[in-house]
Amino acid sequence: GEDVEQSLFLSVREGDSSVINCTYTDSSSTYLYWYKQEPGAGLQLLTYIFSNMDMKQDQRLTVLLNKRDKHLSLRIADTQTGDSAIYFCAAMNSGYSTLTFGKGTMLLVSP
Amino acid sequence: DADVTQTPRNRITKTGKRIMLECSQTKGHDRMYWYRQDPGLGLRLIYYSFDVKDINKGEISDGYSVSRQAQAKFSLSLESAIPNQTALYFCATSDHSGGELFFGEGSRLTVL
Numbered sequence: 001g002e003d004v005e006q007s008l009f010l011s012v013r014e015g016d017s018s019v020i021n022c023t024y025t026d027s028s029s030t031y032l033y034w035y036k037q038e039p040g041a042g043l044q045l046l047t048y049i050f051s052n053m054d055m056k057q058d059q060r061l062t063v064l065l066n067k068r069d070k071h072l073s074l075r076i077a078d079t080q081t082g083d084s085a086i087y088f089c090a091a092m093n094s095g096y097s098t099l100t101f102g103k104g105t106m107l108l109v110s111p
Numbered sequence: 112d113a114d115v116t117q118t119p120r121n122r123i124t125k126t127g128k129r130i131m132l133e134c135s136q137t138k139g140h141d142r143m144y145w146y147r148q149d150p151g152l153g154l155r156l157i158y159y160s161f162d163v164k165d166i167n168k169g170e171i172s173d174g175y176s177v178s179r180q181a182q183a184k185f186s187l188s189l190e191s192a193i194p195n196q197t198a199l200y201f202c203a204t205s206d207h208s209g210g211e212l213f214f215g216e217g218s219r220l221t222v223l
Contacts, residue, residue, distance in 0.1 A: 001170070008151065031210050042115075042201055042214025043154070088153065092210055097161075098144070098169070099212065103153035 002026040004102035006089050011108045018076040020105045022089030027070060029091040033099065034063065034074045037086040046074070046087070076107075084109045114138045117202050117215035125223050130189040132218045134202030142205045143185035144212065145169075145177060147198040154201065160185055192222040 003025040012018045024032070030051050035043040049056045049063045049072070056063045062075040076083055089102040115136045124130055134143065145157040146169075156169030158177040166177060174196060176188045189196055199219050203212040 033210060035212075040216075042203075042216050043212070044214070045211045048210060098156055098159060099210070100156075101146075101154040103151060 002029065002091050002093050002100040004089055004091050004100050006087075006102040006105050008103060009106050009108070011110065012079050014079060014081055014109055014111050016079055018074075018079045018083070018107055018109075020074045020076075020087050020089075020107065022072040022074075022102055024070050024072065024089070024091045024100075026091060026093070027067075028094050030094050031092040032063075032065060032072050033090040033092070034061075035088040035090060035101075037088065037104070039085075043088060079107075079109050081109045081111060083107060113216065115202055115204055115213050115215040117200075117218045119218060120216065121219045123221045123223065124192055126193055128192050128222075130192050130220065132187045132200055132202075132220070134185045134187070134215060136183050136185075136202075136204045136213075138204050138213055139182075140204040140206050140213070141182065142207070143179065144203040144205070145175075145185070145187045146201045146203065147171070148201060148217070149198050157187065157200075189220075192220075194222045196220065197222045 006022040033048040034046040036046045037043045060077045064073045086104040088104045090099040144159040146154040155171045160179045199217050202215040
């Protein structure tokens with residue numbers, strides 16, 4: 001089955017850019033997603049990219065997809081303390097129509 | 112009011128007890144899911160349902176069962192709870208595309 005991997009922790013200073021990386025194994029994954037989980041809450045969809053796209057930009061968020069290497073990244077420009085959260089990468093399982101999540105990257109933004 | 116509501120939000124129980132976690136939604140979605148979250152392990156899919164008469168096992172269904180009582184309700188049962196089922200459980204819904212999941216606020220279960 002699909003395996004989604006991401007680093008577990010990232011620490012940045014306020015105002016810097018943050019880059020969270022993710023790799024997946026199923027080359028037939030159709031959509032790839034980034035979810036955000038704030039403390040004490042469920043996950044919320046941040047953004048997604050279709051597998052035939054290389055890049056998607058949405059305000060401070062930039063998603064890059066390298067389909068050959070099965071590598072996805074999320075860049076957050078001008079990171080703020082309110083961006084501190086756990087970020088999950090997820091891949092759509094085309095065979096079962098469910099999402100496989102990575103273990104999550106905890107982003108800590110210091111003033 | 113939340114679109115996806117889970118009850119109870121917190122529960123402490125003992126080994127061997129039967130536990131039910133309930134989920135209800137007002138999104139009008141057909142698809143519902145149960146995930147568990149463990150530190151360092153991310154979210155893992157327990158069961159999912161694409162319609163009232165449809166139940167499917169996820170990657171970690173052993174020790175769990177579910178019931179889809181109506182389009183809006185999906186409950187998760189632990190017939191005989193054990194300590195390694197201590198976790199944060201999330202219910203989620205989606206429309207037919209399945210990509211954007213709407214999560215409840217979670218049910219924290221502790222099994223002693």
